Amino acid sequence: MSTAPVIVDVRGIHKSFGAHPVLRGIDLQVRAGEVTVVIGPSGSGKSTLLRAINHLEKPNRGSVSIDGELIGYRRRGDKLYELKEREILRRRTRIGFVFQNFHLFPHLTVVENIVEAPISALRRPSGEARERAHALLARVGLSDKADAYPRQLSGGQQQRVAIARALALDPQVLLFDEPTSALDPELVGEVLDVIKDVARAGTTMIVVTHEIGFAREVADTVVFMDDGVVVEQGPPGDVLDHPRHERTKAFLSKVL
């Protein structure tokens, strides 16, 4: 497993909001096909880290590269040149992002939600994009909802559509920010099942979640973050069952 190439390479990311440091030097490597689960207390900077990875948040220092290509900058010599928005948008299509609150486009049908980015960002022909959308909907178990509007779906169904929408770009890595936190307890399972299925198919992903059971079952690596730094990381058996740091122990004793 550890021989696979590194897809996501986060180096020394710092981010402050005003005087308040939120990320204080984060390093993280994710290899192709691996699932990394990030856990940590509220306010530790997990969302900010994910948003920095796809450059929704511009880090103050440090760099993120996806498959060897920097996100947000171009390196020439020993200088980094900031990219224009157009190029950043193009590079973002390699990264799928699933939000806590789904953020589906409410005025577009399910299929239209899914084909929008492949058509407009990747310039795929519309027929092809639609075919693929229907295949993805079948995969998340929503074939019959293709022409529904998001508000006609349950929360769990909406999140599954959001996952299909992210997958439609064939991203090299999929980022999930607490994908089940906005859901009623009985809907959490169906979304986690879809994520597990996507993970088993070999998609590289980083998942921020409070679902420790999910982490144990699916993660190749568990990362524990606190106060803007990675406190410890390793296989779930180590981090979740034999944590070495006091802060990890304290956090796990609260959520388990």
Added chain:
Amino acid sequence: MTSAAPASPAGTPPGPPTAPPGAAPPAKDAAPRSGTEDLTEPKVVPARHYGRWAVGAAVLVLVAQFTHGLVTNPAWEWEVFFRYLLADSVLRAVWVTLQLTAYGTLIGFALGLVVALMRLSKSPLLAGVAWAYVWAFRSIPLIVQLLFWFNLAYLYEELGVGIPFGPVVWSFGTMHLVGAMSAAVIGLALHQAAYAAEILRGGFLAVDPGQLEAAAALGIPRLRQLRRIVLPQAMRSILPNAANEIVSLFKGTSIVSVMAIGELFYQVQVIYGRNGRVVPLLMVATVWYIVLTTLLSIVQYYVERHFARGADRAPAPTPVQRARAFVRTLTSRRPLAPLPEKR
């Protein structure tokens, strides 16, 4: 003639009826017409709104008196009214009014879109210029602005294209450029743009920022985000305000009568200046303004409905659909189907 089907429990849902107050309660029709009362489903006696009925009757009397006055008072001179309502000169004036409204709206909202986007841009210079534009054109009374444009030739005899502060390459006289009609269109459009900019900006701000974030995360190009994601959602809050603006522009075109442009109000004034029949001719203008505003309101209803798609779980029926459904229930004598809830 007892129908075979007993009152089906599904036909009359228990609980408060969804029909509007005053409509016959659905339970009445659905109740079995035979003598045997269904004891599990007691008959619903509608509430008696004596106060509401009394006020309603009083209002009816007032309306009837007013209408009677309109018809019988000879001072309204209805035969004059009907003579001029569809007169050629009036129709031509209506056409001018419509043109002024259309140009004012189209140019105004196009320019307003540019100003709104400038105001929302990350460049402080562009945002500042946009702010100043809105400030200036909201501060100057429309009539003053119109007269400025009308008198442009007095301020600048020639306008030219060339190098800024340098030699002029090509120039033309303002006399030919700005006739009364173009002065009016320019004035109305610039004025409208300031208001349109604020309406559009408000609409954009009302869209959940998460929508833009999701679009950005998907790598959707910037212009496409605006056109496909933001604008359609912003339309929901833009439309009612925009319709207001268009209606007030439509009536506001009467202000250009000061520039002797033959729009509706000016034309009517010309006619009653000649024949002295002030009241019936004002009625001609009034009726035209009302009819056209009504048409616009109908268009507005359907456009709003179009942009509301996805917003409701089940869209409410249009008035036409509702009327048809009502006629159908009258002819088929079936209980009224409950209307989908409107939100």
